[in-house]
């Protein structure tokens with residue numbers, strides 16, 4: 001996907017895909033560290049965008065900015081008319097001492113619309129059941145979240161994100177640490193979300209996973225190195241320049 005900048009400074013895609021999110025010259029970080037530096041990028045609507053880069057390059061920080069949980073120091077984020085995003089953090093970012101069951105955790109995804117502690121309608125409960133089944137964790141529904149393995153907990157968090165039915169689904173390394181079947185299932189679920197018209201943005205360290213996305217944002221040391229179709233972005237030369245190693249065959 002090629003990208004052009006129009007006069008107003010906003011971005012549009014030349015193949016006609018409307019952007020769901022546009023970042024314009026965004027700089028952002030934390031108290032002691034400016035991480036993202038003047039990032040201008042576009043997230044196409046109803047497509048899967050992968051955010052890639054070495055450890056510490058700013059992938060989670062970029063997701064935080066897109067999610068609206070971290071305000072830029074400068075620059076602008078345009079989320080168009082996209083409603084509140086669903087944000088699935090890395091499973092290691094969630095306490096394993098939470099006393100709730102897997103079903104409760106997934107049901108919390110419905111609170112984004114209902115407000116916390118509201119009674120779930122029959123339709124809400126059906127959505128929760130459907131999300132448990134899509135991640136193949138219906139058999140774990142009554143287990144405590146804290147008693148799950150890392151991979152099982154990761155699937156519960158993805159199910160919670162799906163339950164929000166947001167038009168913008170953000171996932172931080174959703175496939176890291178998962179077995180092959182769970183990785184395949186999550187990839188399929190993300191494809192289904194895009195087919196249903198939802199925009200997906202996820203981070204990864206896996207080049208093969210990145211190559212299956214529709215659009216790629218490549219970060220290095222807080223700067224956007226390249227964006228576009230993954231096969232165009234992740235060339236042998238770019239991989240060597242960013243990771244100082246050759247692309248796996």
Ligand SMILES: Nc1ncnc2c1ncn2[C@@H]1O[C@H](COP(=O)(O)OP(=O)(O)OP(=O)(O)O)[C@@H](O)[C@H]1O
Pocket residue numbers: 030031032033035053054055056057058059060061062
């Ligand atoms: N809450 C925080 N407070 C202060 N600094 C932070 C915080 N979160 C991240 N950082 C710093 O910001 C930089 C970028 O971190 P970030 O988590 O965005 O990178 P990443 O590309 O997602 O890394 P990884 O691949 O290791 O998950 C790092 O130097 C990190 O130490």
